[in-house]
Amino acid sequence: MGQKTSNTTSNKAANSSFFSFLKRFSPPKPSSDKTTSPRTGIFAKLTPNKSMDFTRLISNCISFASTRTQEYLVFKDPEGKFLPSSQALTQVFLMTYITQSVNLDYTDTFNCTAMTPEQRILLGADWVWAILEKPTKNPKIQIAVQVLHLPEREEAEEREAEGKPVSESIQMAQMESRNKNAYERMVDFCTSIGKDCYALFLFFGKRDDRENIYGVLSNNFEADVGKLRSNSPDLSWC
Amino acid sequence: MAATQDVKGKGEGGDQNFDYMFKLLIIGNSSVGKTSFLFRYADDAFTSAFVSTVGIDFKVKTVYKNDKRIKLQIWDTAGQERYRTITTAYYRGAMGFILMYDITNEESFGAVQDWSTQIKTYSWDNAQVVLAGNKCDMEEERVVSVDSGRLLAEQLGFEFFETSAKDNINVKQTFERLVDLICDKMSESLDTDPAVTSGAPTAKLTDSAPPLQQPGCNC
Ligand SMILES: Nc1nc2c(ncn2[C@@H]2O[C@H](COP(=O)(O)OP(=O)(O)O)[C@@H](O)[C@H]2O)c(=O)[nH]1
Ligand SMILES: [Mg+2]
Numbered sequence: 001m002g003q004k005t006s007n008t009t010s011n012k013a014a015n016s017s018f019f020s021f022l023k024r025f026s027p028p029k030p031s032s033d034k035t036t037s038p039r040t041g042i043f044a045k046l047t048p049n050k051s052m053d054f055t056r057l058i059s060n061c062i063s064f065a066s067t068r069t070q071e072y073l074v075f076k077d078p079e080g081k082f083l084p085s086s087q088a089l090t091q092v093f094l095m096t097y098i099t100q101s102v103n104l105d106y107t108d109t110f111n112c113t114a115m116t117p118e119q120r121i122l123l124g125a126d127w128v129w130a131i132l133e134k135p136t137k138n139p140k141i142q143i144a145v146q147v148l149h150l151p152e153r154e155e156a157e158e159r160e161a162e163g164k165p166v167s168e169s170i171q172m173a174q175m176e177s178r179n180k181n182a183y184e185r186m187v188d189f190c191t192s193i194g195k196d197c198y199a200l201f202l203f204f205g206k207r208d209d210r211e212n213i214y215g216v217l218s219n220n221f222e223a224d225v226g227k228l229r230s231n232s233p234d235l236s237w238c
Numbered sequence: 239m240a241a242t243q244d245v246k247g248k249g250e251g252g253d254q255n256f257d258y259m260f261k262l263l264i265i266g267n268s269s270v271g272k273t274s275f276l277f278r279y280a281d282d283a284f285t286s287a288f289v290s291t292v293g294i295d296f297k298v299k300t301v302y303k304n305d306k307r308i309k310l311q312i313w314d315t316a317g318q319e320r321y322r323t324i325t326t327a328y329y330r331g332a333m334g335f336i337l338m339y340d341i342t343n344e345e346s347f348g349a350v351q352d353w354s355t356q357i358k359t360y361s362w363d364n365a366q367v368v369l370a371g372n373k374c375d376m377e378e379e380r381v382v383s384v385d386s387g388r389l390l391a392e393q394l395g396f397e398f399f400e401t402s403a404k405d406n407i408n409v410k411q412t413f414e415r416l417v418d419l420i421c422d423k424m425s426e427s428l429d430t431d432p433a434v435t436s437g438a439p440t441a442k443l444t445d446s447a448p449p450l451q452q453p454g455c456n457c
Contacts, residue, residue, distance in 0.1 A: 113289065113290075113292050115292065116295055118295055118296055119292065119293070119294075119295050122293075122294060122295075123292070123293050123294075125292075128292050137290065138268075138290075138318060138320075139290075139318075139320065168298055169296065169297065169298045172296070172298065172311060173296075189293060189324060192321075192323040192324040192327075193320050193321065193323070193324070194320065196320075197320075
């Protein structure tokens with residue numbers, strides 16, 4: 001019973017409900033109705049009083065990062081020659097998010113680990129968010145994130161990368177992972193950890209809505225792994 | 239999760255100028271210093287910040303022995319239980335292990351036996367193991383004596399070093415010893431199997447290695 005969530009941010013409304021799945025799991029108001037709406041889902045294990053604050057903080061940071069990224073998603077070179085790479089867009093998101101989360105000083109509770117280039121290939125994730133257990137700092141809940149870009153952006157990049165030398169360790173990582181595509185690798189990774197590891201596929205634009213960011217989150221993608229087998233992301237999910 | 243394959247010297251991709259490729263794994267409890275140890279060896283760097291490793295990662299380093307170039311593919315694993323499935327998938331095909339504990343942490347020493355059992359369960363029988371008692375720069379906080387480390391290594395049939403990733407003590411030596419042990423093991427199996435010696439050097443390596451896993455799902 002995987003849960004699929006679609007979220008949209010509008011360029012016009014920066015405070016929209018991007019990542020409403022984060023909010024969804026927490027009570028609508030900080031204090032009043034604690035008894036009537038027990039916390040469920042991925043943020044349920046946070047310390048009771050702080051849960052709402054963290055949920056909102058995190059949500060705001062993610063919102064901020066996505067808004068910043070959207071500014072670049074809509075960028076169009078008037079001469080049509082310059083196309084920012086998908087990696088650059090992922091990096092904008094991550095830099096903005098990390099800067100925000102460090103400034104707000106909650107990384108002891110909810111941290112973000114960017115993957116090394118090799119790990120990105122092996123595990124299929126661009127970064128991993130984790131809710132940490134207080135004294136041990138062990139992850140309690142994790143969200144592995146893979147960013148998917150518009151097909152034409154990725155195709156343009158593949159064309160450009162052709163013939164360019166690739167580092168040895170990247171080639172080795174590709175060899176290790178050659179039997180599976182990136183979606184399968186990430187689902188495998190999350191499944192190997194268990195139900196407290198969620199996979200989040202973030203779509204930086206989709207065909208009929210190029211300017212917005214969408215997300216699909218589940219801890220049960222393995223049930224749908226056939227759908228992940230296609231070569232290009234099945235954007236009809238959103 | 240597919241874990242191993244043979245990378246032959248004349249195979250596809252990469253810097254092809256090597257004679258052998260050894261796959262090594264560093265295992266042990268979380269925070270004993272596995273990642274730092276690999277960083278020190280591969281990049282000659284150390285940082286005191288603790289960033290818990292997610293799942294697995296690896297680095298590549300080339301060493302020379304008797305005019306042969308040996309490429310080391312060194313896998314850094316996460317020590318936490320939640321990653322056990324993914325990390326043990328990479329044990330297969332590993333020719334050597336560095337099993338690490340922290341001399342200032344009794345629990346990490348107590349877990350050595352369990353890690354050793356993991357090696358026996360998931361890896362090739364001929365895999366070589368070096369036991370490393372890391373953080374030996376922290377003498378004041380030592381709770382595991384050198385002797386108990388050495389004794390345990392003897393009981394388990396492993397080589398033993400006390401190391402420090404921070405002060406760069408015995409880091410290179412640990413890897414070099416492991417490479418020597420693997421080379422010895424290889425020539426041993428070559429001696430006992432004369433058919434193997436007719437092949438090219440790279441073929442010998444793969445022939446003496448465990449049966450290699452074929453890519454699973456494209457058949
Ligand atoms: N004093 C000292 N600290 C070390 C040494 N090796 C690692 N550390 C520290 O121990 C912590 C955990 O190290 P890390 O390499 O991440 O451990 P891992 O979880 O086994 O990969 C970090 O804060 C390191 O800086 C060492 O040899 N001496
Ligand atoms: Mg580590």
